[in-house]
Amino acid sequence: MQGNTHIVGGITASLAFAQISSDNPLVLVGAGVIGALLPDICHGGSKIGRKFPIISKIVNMLFGHRSFTHSLLFLFLVMMLLHTFVPYESISAGIVIGIASHIFLDMGTKQGVKLFFPISMSIRLPLTTKTGSKVEKVVFMLLTMLSVYFSYEIVVKLIDTL
Template sequence: MTGKTHVAGGLALCMAADTFLLPHSGTPLYYVAGMAGALIPDICHIHSKIGRRLPLLSRAISSIFGHRTLTHSLLFLGIWALIFHIFFAEYTMIRDGLIVGMISHIILDASTVRGVRLFYPLDFRVRLPFYIRTGGAFERVLFLALSLYIVIYSLDTLKGWL
């Protein structure tokens, strides 16, 4: 998936989680964390949005683990959650946004041909039953659908405030 689809997916899943699971009630920091979290797993790809911003870290992670391994796994999500629990326990909206954003990233990448190694370090790839080609026509449709959901959710939330 491209960076813009990941950002839209992170924001859309944060909105859905905010409605059904989490009590953040539209906190902007939660949504910003969700969009950032949607980019973090691609730190293992040197040409990704985050990889280009942090090239030394990206190259190191890529050379040690490869692409779509550790950073696209349940282990990685657990490490992030543990770090926040130990060091930043009071920042729950940032933690939740980051985790939800990373989950959206992993789900979107699981819908590509390569899939993800969700259970890293096990050498087993998880793919959804349908495949999307990165940058292809279906990804553009998916991006538009996610964007439409974001707009509708935002308008509905705005209507509730008025």
């Protein structure tokens, strides 16, 4: 999936989580966007890879694309680091939700992900698409509509509390 789809996926997942969470929705969504981009640090052409080219090159040389940074091990390690060093639950939850949404969306591509890294088996969803395809544009549109819906629900909750 492309960066914009991952961003909207992170927003949608964070807003969905905000429906059942008392965390700050704005912080949650902002952190969700960061988390949604983070796994592609292994790809020099990605949005985050272009911002941090040296780190991206090192991670890619060590692990390749869609392996360690797209795995449950990576998700768990990031979760542990955030729990240890970040005292704000909204930030930690948003980043973890964003990473999870990224991994799930990339499971919808033909390449899949190395979900159980270091085991080299690729995992993908039963229905897959090619990155940048028309199907991805439909996924992007559906995620955008879900984001609008979840945003509306949060605004209604905020108004009700006033």
